[in-house]
Amino acid sequence: MANLSVDKQENGENNASTKTYFLAQVESILESQRGLYSFTAAVRGWHDSENDHDLSVRQLTLSSVRRSHRWDLGFQEISWGETFGTYILDIVNPRDFRDPLMDDISWARVPVFALNAKYFAGGTTWQVIATPYPRSNRLPNTGTYFDPFGRNESGLRLTDFMDFKLDRYGAEAEYGGRVSRLFENGIDVALMYFNYWNRNLVFTLDGFGTVTPVQERMETMGFSFSQAFDRLVLRSDTAFHLGQPTQRELFGPVRKENVTQTVLGLDLTSETQWVFGAQWHADIFESEALNWASLRIDKEWLRGKLRSEIFVFHGIGNGDVWIQPRQTWNATDSFRVSLTADFVDANQKTNRTYLNTLSKKDRYLARLEYKF
């Protein structure tokens, strides 16, 4: 991928400082099946001229699939939720924020070593997850384009996230489960619970210029549903975060509070295959509530050769704005090219909006995918 980032200054001058960096990923998937067991391995190499380069395991799982149940053991990504954009119920995996505008959630999840077991009983699915050795979020390196603290200019130093040790023998484990049911009238409902280390970004600053991420245990109870009515699909996610560490401003006082997040959306597919999606999103704190609206339009042309999309995320009463147009060309059976632009603005005075650290950080992304 080629990534062109444009940093616009607030003083009104059109600062022509631009930065280009390259991000490359190669994912290799190996699957082997013997009887009822299968083994899957996927690794990803990340080379980023700004951050660093690394080789990370995306998946390393042993799976057993039977008629009424399955389990997957190993490094994996586990996804919950029905809505898009902020993925409020996607909490099992921590997040990789090296490229926070990457809306492809599979790039943004940090795989965890977990036991993921499911039992299928008619229209009901029971799921249990245990992560004995958790992992933490990952931030951009010092001085990179998306460095939330501008550490090269500010001189701040960042303490590493917690390193969960193997010799703690699971004392810091994360665990939870989900039960879902598809009813005969077509409504698909799920309830979930997870006990884990907070995923939201909260930081303290001491008098010596050291920034420390806050990591506390918390619980989330979630509810999601979806229902289709002919060309219309209704979907919703709600998360009740109990004891979540929060702060109103960056480096402000940290308190633990109960926070509710909810997203309600609907999609409409027209006869000519236009897809329109709209969502309303609310974050409800003990002292205030914040709202956003998002809109997505999607259309394929030339019998699937081209695809045009636009995503708009706009705060209601807060300064968040994110506009993302994208054009994709399916050049051959194996090769795909997409061009994306991200135009971002935000209210930087609060730490509670989604885009406060990304204000004015527009970005143009060319993505080339070759599958073999």
Next chain:
Amino acid sequence: MIRFWGTLLILVVSVTASVVKAAPAASPDAILKATDDIRNPAQSYVMQVTITDSEENSTYKFEVSVKGKSKTLIKTLSPKREEGKSFLMLGEDMWVSIPNMKRAVRVSLNQKLVGEAANGDLARMRWYGDYEPTIESETANQWVLNLQANKKGLTYEKIRLHVSKAGSRPLRAYFMTSSGKIFKTLAYKDFRKLAGIIRPGTLEITNATTQVKSTVKILNVKTKNLPDSLFNQNNLP
């Protein structure tokens, strides 16, 4: 003289007996069910199909698992860029699983599969029970059935189906809007042995307005006892 009349009497009795034993006129329900049994091997099966679009120079290959009337799982095998994408249809509900997302997304059943082929062309291939059939006309060789949807959410509102009287083979289907306008046609061709019975091996779907064709070729069919858990949106790859 007596011998002649005896012979004539026997002949008349034979003819009368033949007339009496003649098969009753086929009912539209029976014809439709017989046609369904030819189009669909069994209650539970797996087949591999390709879909080629006459305008787009690309062929898609799918593995289609079907159980009963309402459960279908379609896995994309090629092209490479779409490999791993799955569609699950349970009655009138559909999910798409995209490998990168690691989850299934609920979508409208009206979303197209490939070219002129709708999801329902591979999924809900059984029409008996979903449609109320009547015999619109018949010739010496074929029946023309008029199928009217008897529930909401089906891929097509009305279908005119031409069925050969020889073996109840489906010949051609015309898909119509509720007002009777034909918007798509389907020709059943290349009858050959699949899963033990002679079935159509090729479905040619034509857009009635643009005349663009999509060709569905059935490569192989295997009957298989498939678990219900395979058709669960929480179990999609």
